[in-house]
Amino acid sequence: xxxxxxxxxxxxxxxxxxxxxxxxxxxxxxxxxxxxxxxxxxxxxxxxxxxxxxxxxxxxxxxxxxxxxxxxxxxxxxxxxxxxxxxxxxxxxxxxxxxxxxxxxxxxxxxxxxxxxxxxxxxxxxxxxxxxxxxxxxxxxxxxxxxxxxxxxxxxxxxxxxxxxxxxxxxxxxxxxxxxxxxxxxxxxxxxxxxxxxxxxxxxxxxxxxxxxxxxxxxxxxxxxxxxxxxxxxxxxxxxxxxxxxxxxxxxxxxxxxxxxxxxxxxxxxxxxxxxxxxxxxxxxxxxxxxxxxxxxxxxxxxxxxxxxxxxxxxxxxxxxxxxxxxxxxxxxxxxxxxxxxxxxxxxxxxxxxxxxxxxxxxxxxxxxxxxxxxxxxxxxxxxxxxxxxxxxxxxxxxxxxxxxxxxxxxxxxxxxxxxxxxxxxxxxxxxxxxxxxxxxxxxxxxxxxxxxxxxxxxxxxxxxxxx
Amino acid sequence: xxxxxxxxxxxxxxxxxxxxxxxxxxxxxxxxxxxxxxxxxxxxxxxxxxxxxxxxxxxxxxxxxxxxxxxxxxxxxxxxxxxxxxxxxxxxxxxxxxxxxxxxxxxxxxxxxxxxxxxxxxxxxxxxxxxxxxxxxxxxxxxxxxxxxxxxxxxxxxxxxxxxxxxxxxxxxxxxxxxxxxxxxxxxxxxxxxxxxxxxxxxxxxxxxxxxxxxxxxxxxxxxxxxxxxxxxxxxxxxxxxxxxxxxxxxxxxxxxxxxxxxxxxxxxxxxxxxxxxxxxxxxxxxxxxxxxxxxxxxxxxxxxxxxxxxxxxxxxxxxxxxxxxxxxxxxxxxxxxxxxxxxxxxxxxxxxxxxxxxxxxxxxxxxxxxxxxxxxxxxxxxxxxxxxxxxxxxxxxxxxxxxxxxxxxxxxxxxxxxxxxxxxxxxxxxxxxxxxxxxxxxxxxxxxxxxxxxxxxxxxxxxxxxxxxxxxxxxxxxxxxxxxxxxxxxxxxxxxxxxxxxxxxxxxxxxxxxx
Numbered sequence: 001x002x003x004x005x006x007x008x009x010x011x012x013x014x015x016x017x018x019x020x021x022x023x024x025x026x027x028x029x030x031x032x033x034x035x036x037x038x039x040x041x042x043x044x045x046x047x048x049x050x051x052x053x054x055x056x057x058x059x060x061x062x063x064x065x066x067x068x069x070x071x072x073x074x075x076x077x078x079x080x081x082x083x084x085x086x087x088x089x090x091x092x093x094x095x096x097x098x099x100x101x102x103x104x105x106x107x108x109x110x111x112x113x114x115x116x117x118x119x120x121x122x123x124x125x126x127x128x129x130x131x132x133x134x135x136x137x138x139x140x141x142x143x144x145x146x147x148x149x150x151x152x153x154x155x156x157x158x159x160x161x162x163x164x165x166x167x168x169x170x171x172x173x174x175x176x177x178x179x180x181x182x183x184x185x186x187x188x189x190x191x192x193x194x195x196x197x198x199x200x201x202x203x204x205x206x207x208x209x210x211x212x213x214x215x216x217x218x219x220x221x222x223x224x225x226x227x228x229x230x231x232x233x234x235x236x237x238x239x240x241x242x243x244x245x246x247x248x249x250x251x252x253x254x255x256x257x258x259x260x261x262x263x264x265x266x267x268x269x270x271x272x273x274x275x276x277x278x279x280x281x282x283x284x285x286x287x288x289x290x291x292x293x294x295x296x297x298x299x300x301x302x303x304x305x306x307x308x309x310x311x312x313x314x315x316x317x318x319x320x321x322x323x324x325x326x327x328x329x330x331x332x333x334x335x336x337x338x339x340x341x342x343x344x345x346x347x348x349x350x351x352x353x354x355x356x357x358x359x360x361x362x363x364x365x366x367x368x369x370x371x372x373x374x375x376x377x378x379x380x381x382x383x384x385x386x387x388x389x390x391x392x393x394x395x396x397x398x399x400x401x402x403x404x405x406x407x408x409x410x411x412x413x414x415x416x417x418x419x420x421x422x423x424x425x426x427x428x429x430x431x432x433x434x435x436x437x438x439x440x441x442x443x444x445x446x447x448x449x450x451x452x453x454x455x456x457x458x459x460x461x462x463x464x465x466x467x468x
Numbered sequence: 469x470x471x472x473x474x475x476x477x478x479x480x481x482x483x484x485x486x487x488x489x490x491x492x493x494x495x496x497x498x499x500x501x502x503x504x505x506x507x508x509x510x511x512x513x514x515x516x517x518x519x520x521x522x523x524x525x526x527x528x529x530x531x532x533x534x535x536x537x538x539x540x541x542x543x544x545x546x547x548x549x550x551x552x553x554x555x556x557x558x559x560x561x562x563x564x565x566x567x568x569x570x571x572x573x574x575x576x577x578x579x580x581x582x583x584x585x586x587x588x589x590x591x592x593x594x595x596x597x598x599x600x601x602x603x604x605x606x607x608x609x610x611x612x613x614x615x616x617x618x619x620x621x622x623x624x625x626x627x628x629x630x631x632x633x634x635x636x637x638x639x640x641x642x643x644x645x646x647x648x649x650x651x652x653x654x655x656x657x658x659x660x661x662x663x664x665x666x667x668x669x670x671x672x673x674x675x676x677x678x679x680x681x682x683x684x685x686x687x688x689x690x691x692x693x694x695x696x697x698x699x700x701x702x703x704x705x706x707x708x709x710x711x712x713x714x715x716x717x718x719x720x721x722x723x724x725x726x727x728x729x730x731x732x733x734x735x736x737x738x739x740x741x742x743x744x745x746x747x748x749x750x751x752x753x754x755x756x757x758x759x760x761x762x763x764x765x766x767x768x769x770x771x772x773x774x775x776x777x778x779x780x781x782x783x784x785x786x787x788x789x790x791x792x793x794x795x796x797x798x799x800x801x802x803x804x805x806x807x808x809x810x811x812x813x814x815x816x817x818x819x820x821x822x823x824x825x826x827x828x829x830x831x832x833x834x835x836x837x838x839x840x841x842x843x844x845x846x847x848x849x850x851x852x853x854x855x856x857x858x859x860x861x862x863x864x865x866x867x868x869x870x871x872x873x874x875x876x877x878x879x880x881x882x883x884x885x886x887x888x889x890x891x892x893x894x895x896x897x898x899x900x901x902x903x904x905x906x907x908x909x910x911x912x913x914x915x916x917x918x919x920x921x922x923x924x925x926x927x928x929x930x931x932x933x934x935x936x937x938x939x940x941x942x943x944x945x946x947x948x949x950x951x952x953x954x955x956x957x958x959x960x961x962x963x964x965x966x967x968x969x970x971x972x973x974x975x976x977x978x979x980x981x982x983x984x
Contacts, residue, residue, distance in 0.1 A: 384657050
């Protein structure tokens with residue numbers, strides 16, 4: 001039995017979620033279903049924090065350290081808050097069966113946890129596929145809407161291609177090393193480089209880094225807002241955990257060739273994301289492109305990695321803050337209704353719901369890196385200081401110019417909400433659960449900015465064990 | 469030095485909390501407050517801030533003699549070496565005093581946009597808090613935060629209650645300032661990292677505190693050049709210096725009167741202040757090299773602003789360009805190593821803040837009454853609104869730097885101080901003084917005398933009640949500073965000498981004897 005202890009969180013989620021399939025007919029009451037999902041996630045988080053240190057030996061296929069535990073808890077927290085925030089708008093979104101919806105969501109979270117804990121490439125790949133398959137279905141969960149099915153199909157087709165790249169990369173790795181463990185090797189032949197490139201293509205797709213970001217705007221826009229809220233955080237967390245793990249442990253960054261590839265990916269993502277976001281009238285597409293750009297910033301910590309891992313901590317820090325911002329922003333959209341998407345839908349929101357408008361403004365200011373919600377600003381201080389310390393001046397300048405450029409479109413949404421007349425004066429009702437989730441996210445983006453020290457220390461500790 | 473009581477933070481916290489209280493009714497419809505109470509509350513808060521500032525200054529001068537030098541320092545983010553460090557010396561004090569006075573005046577001014585409620589006062593108080601923070605912060609990251617934050621209340625008030633093109637104007641303002649400060653942000657981080665890389669910090673961490681950084685003398689000339697240019701760009705846009713003034717006409721045309729007064733009086737001053745506080749100590753070599761160019765930029769701005777102001781048909785645009793012209797003097801004053809010119813520049817900045825805010829408010833009253841800001845539709849108002857006309861006369865005369873007004877002292881010190889260093893550019897700037905007199909007085913004549921154009925004024929009436937007190941107070945401050953400048957100069961001068969004048973290149977022959 002002891003051997004199962006390390007798998008407890010994943011088991012709790014997967015077995016628990018089976019309950020939905022068994023008792024689907026009885027669990028169609030909205031409150032009960034969401035409560036069950038939330039308690040399962042809470043239990044998984046508790047098991048990650050509380051039980052895992054008691055794991056007797058290192059299990060096969062899983063690695064349990066501060067790094068994986070931090071990302072796992074972050075993924076659970078993200079899923080938890082996004083479910084709380086969007087649970088009350090599910091009815092409006094006309095999601096077919098609630099039990100199926102939560103089953104898929106928990107399954108995808110389970111896959112994300114496997115990705116985070118995986119210590120060999122096969123386990124990692126299984127995690128990626130479990131997480132992705134569930135998400136493909138979730139994207140199409142709004143069965144009555146065409147764009148939802150389109151998003152699901154697009155995500156599925158492109159996702160399969162990216163999985164193929166990933167798998168090919170893994171196969172090459174197996175060919176070179178004769179094993180599947182994510183562990184250092186001494187050679188750096190062309191096959192290793194090719195394997196790295198292929199795996200990067202696969203992961204860059206999952207993260208949504210340019211030039212593999214083409215699915216992001218369509219899926220973020222087409223999928224039900226509740227699903228977008230969930231995946232904008234959890235998928236990023238899991239995929240970044242996998243990327244950091246592979247890059248640091250298998251390919252032993254920093255190596256010159258890998259840094260070159262990542263530098264290029266990072267610059268391309270932030271520039272393409274920001275330039276494309278400038279053009280958008282749809283808030284969801286804008287946030288989608290902004291997520292591409294933000295992922296570019298998050299990559300900086302890996303690109304500029306010097307002889308210490310402490311610059312990686314800045315990426316972890318930024319990712320944490322970003323999760324709160326993106327969950328918050330999409331939760332506001334989901335509260336506004338299933339079809340709220342254009343900037344025009346947000347016009348004059350401050351007159352209809354000061355709370356929603358204020359919290360949305362805080363999230364956009366955080367994304368833009370402006371006070372008072374300084375999670376973004378502090379993240380940038382941290383990231384760019386790291387880039388400068390490693391003498392990546394070009395990257396730092398491109399990044400800082402990009403973040404100035406981004407203000408132009410981040411400004412548009414608060415401007416519409418605060419300074420334009422509303423089309424109707426009908427107040428927007430915000431449910432208690434959504435209020436709670438939004439307050440939590442807003443408090444996080446402000447709190448991380450004003451008192452970042454504990455999180456900085458935590459991230460430093462996490463980054464220190466990122467490489468085994 | 470010990471933390472004074474009341475602490476320096478209260479200068480930031482009091483208006484910020486006051487602003488949040490103003491917003492309370494906005495969040496809950498159950499709290500229904502009359503607009504009058506909100507105004508009284510905001511007035512009380514800004515008055516309290518002024519009193520706190522006075523109390524701090526008084527307590528400090530009682531215990532340390534004439535020289536202010538108060539600090540408040542706390543650890544903030546030790547792992548990144550960022551501290552919460554505020555300092556009030558004579559230099560900061562002059563600008564903080566200006567901030568407190570201008571905020572009080574703008575809040576007290578009764579004319580505000582029709583739809584503006586509690587939010588108006590909340591944004592003004594937030595503006596006061598953030599500008600105060602920018603003038604007090606000596607940790608560069610903290611300064612940067614306030615530098616960015618002070619933009620938002622102004623932007624919000626302009627976008628909410630501005631003219632027809634308000635959203636475009638706000639976006640332009642935002643992009644200009646963000647573009648300007650982005651590179652400064654990197655430069656700040658570079659400084660923090662260099663301090664660590666050179667092993668100068670005690671705990672082997674980054675350092676962003678200005679006195680620590682300045683005392684290290686760690687930059688080579690190339691670094692000074694690159695970082696100095698990054699800083700200078702941010703401040704050149706904020707002041708604004710001449711090729712970087714693109715945002716200014718739009719902003720001043722679209723912003724409501726109170727916001728225009730606030731912006732013109734305070735935001736640009738942060739640039740002047742920051743060049744003295746941060747750039748001179750951090751990049752002395754660069755500043756000495758850049759001096760002639762800065763002086764040229766200042767002198768050109770004086771003349772350019774005056775010439776463009778002459779061509780304006782719109783009262784507010786005229787004020788906008790005259791502001792560029794007057795700020796040119798400040799830039800000239802901080803361009804060279806001369807305690808006298810620098811002290812004059814600070815004094816001129818304070819004086820320009822008072823005068824320009826007063827002008828924007830008075831001109832706002834004229835425009836509101838007449839429903840037009842166009843010279844062709846204004847005229848002969850001296851008979852119908854004599855009190856407004858009187859105050860406009862006082863402030864116009866102050867703007868052209870007549871003796872006995874504060875701007876005379878400022879411009880005189882700048883010209884005398886800069887004469888030895890940049891004779892040619894000082895001469896050019898002198899030409900601007902003449903031009904300034906021409907356009908200011910012409911504008912006054914065209915507005916107040918001649919035939920009355922509009923016989924059916926919209927809102928009617930002269931200024932009255934509290935507004936008279938506000939204008940009288942500003943006029944009194946301008947004249948008092950003009951007649952008795954020594955107290956303020958005596959505070960500014962030693963602070964400038966300690967902070968800005970690099971010891972290696974100090975020119976003792978132009979030192980002032982203002983210290984008591």
